[in-house]
Amino acid sequence: MNHISEILEYNKHFVEDKQYEAYRTSKFPDKKIVVITCMDTRLTELLPKAMNFKNGDVKLIKNAGAVISQPFGSVMRSVLIAIYELQADEVFVVGHLDCGMASLNADHMIEMIKERGVSDIVLSTLEHSGIRLSKWLRGLENERAGVIYSVNIINNHPLLPPNLPVHGMLIDPENGALELVVDGYKNL
Numbered sequence: 001m002n003h004i005s006e007i008l009e010y011n012k013h014f015v016e017d018k019q020y021e022a023y024r025t026s027k028f029p030d031k032k033i034v035v036i037t038c039m040d041t042r043l044t045e046l047l048p049k050a051m052n053f054k055n056g057d058v059k060l061i062k063n064a065g066a067v068i069s070q071p072f073g074s075v076m077r078s079v080l081i082a083i084y085e086l087q088a089d090e091v092f093v094v095g096h097l098d099c100g101m102a103s104l105n106a107d108h109m110i111e112m113i114k115e116r117g118v119s120d121i122v123l124s125t126l127e128h129s130g131i132r133l134s135k136w137l138r139g140l141e142n143e144r145a146g147v148i149y150s151v152n153i154i155n156n157h158p159l160l161p162p163n164l165p166v167h168g169m170l171i172d173p174e175n176g177a178l179e180l181v182v183d184g185y186k187n188l
Helices: 004-018 019-023 041-052 074-084 106-115 120-128 143-155
Strands: 033-038 058-063 090-096 168-170 179-182
Touching: 004 019, 004 106, 033 041, 033 074, 041 168, 058 074, 074 143, 090 179, 106 120, 143 168, 143 179
Parallel strands: 033 058, 033 090, 090 168
Antiparallel strands: 168 179
């Protein structure tokens, strides 16, 4: 059975058995928090448990490395929507130890892109269009620096309301231990 068939079969029973009822909540985060974190599979259930979040408590944004790479990109837009439209009044950037983004090698990834069938012509066209893949695909200096970088992008955003705390943390994906990197209350 392929993945889509497996998922649809499971979903049919999930809905028929009304398993969704345990997850009902509103679109507004109960704890008024927005969390930006990494898409690492080790954090899927660990991070909410380690931070005492249940379904409906927070707006959760996931991407590679918990990095906000552009102040006017989709991640920052999601943060602002969570604040202005969904009543979040605190932001947490939660990176993690042993993050793959800290060891990401752009040249290696470009080789893997080629191996998966993307042609040199496409890569050349992107480069000539101003897309510098070696810069765009670069990793983090280290996990701590990545958290601080993202916190600074948020804190310095011209559309961020004044006096909104933006915190930075690292989580250990092995045991869920949290380390405070940036205390957003101290910056108010």
